């Protein structure tokens with residue numbers, strides 16, 4: 326499917342962002358490869374979109390082709406391995422793992438991203454991260470070849486990977502899990518969900534933790550201790566529930582969100598000498 330001038334506010338968890346010139350939803354991995362090939366040949370900028378849960382897209386939008394992999398959402402069980410399309414939701418993968426008595430993916434059940442985005446960021450929470458469970462990924466490389474890369478060669482670090490540094494497109498991932506009890510896996514997912522609901526402002530648009538964890542500190546505590554809880558620009562503010570989250574409390578623009586982020590960076594640096602680095606990616610600024 327191809328859409329023109331598609332508002333990115335419809336495709337990001339911040340619920341902000343202007344139009345993408347072209348928004349493509351390939352229906353298969355082959356189609357996704359063909360779209361990237363065409364963009365490269367024509368030298369048109371393109372961007373691979375997962376669930377849009379770690380992005381701040383500008384109010385002007387994106388000049389180029391947004392490629393949404395949402396249709397590549399298949400999840401196949403092969404023994405202890407789940408073979409997942411890049412667009413599969415982490416929540417769905419966690420539920421398939423639970424239903425098949427496969428343990429180790431519970432950590433990701435509350436992360437609102439896709440498998441591709443999680444590999445790119447090496448997403449993690451509580452006691453786990455993608456590096457712990459990935460076996461390999463199939464990617465489209467810079468030469469237009471589909472190659473399989475084992476986890477040991479993915480250079481997975483704190484919110485980074487070879488996928489990120491080399492501009493690879495993940496098509497699918499193999500996630501290797503351990504045998505477990507369905508009941509215990511289900512209980513752990515429920516427990517982690519409860520903890521998120523208690524601590525995080527999930528009723529508002531956001532991209533989760535706005536900043537990376539600075540060495541030796543917690544971003545949320547630094548922001549709270551700087552007196553910035555509730556700091557507001559337009560429709561965006563620092564959450565009162567969790568200072569590590571900048572939220573869209575209604576009607577925010579990307580410029581509002583960016584202004585809150587910049588002020589938080591400046592004020593925390595002024596008071597504590599620590600420059601917070603955004604975890605959320607800025608696109609189209």
Ligand SMILES: Cc1cc2nc3c(=O)[nH]c(=O)nc-3n(C[C@H](O)[C@H](O)[C@H](O)COP(=O)(O)OP(=O)(O)OC[C@H]3O[C@@H](n4cnc5c(N)ncnc54)[C@H](O)[C@@H]3O)c2cc1C
Pocket residue numbers: 338372373374375376377378379380394411412435436437438439440441442443444445446447448449450488493494495496525527531532533534606
């Ligand atoms: C309420 C909330 C809670 C969150 N909690 C956590 C948490 O606990 N831990 C955590 O790590 N993150 C968390 N996040 C952030 C986010 O969900 C993760 O970083 C997630 O992995 C991003 O995946 P996505 O599919 O949404 O990626 P997107 O936001 O769509 O994209 C992020 C980056 O990944 C790239 N990308 C996406 N798909 C592919 C692909 N197939 N191939 C190559 N590159 C790709 C994009 O180009 C982009 O650069 C949270 C976000 C929210 C809103």
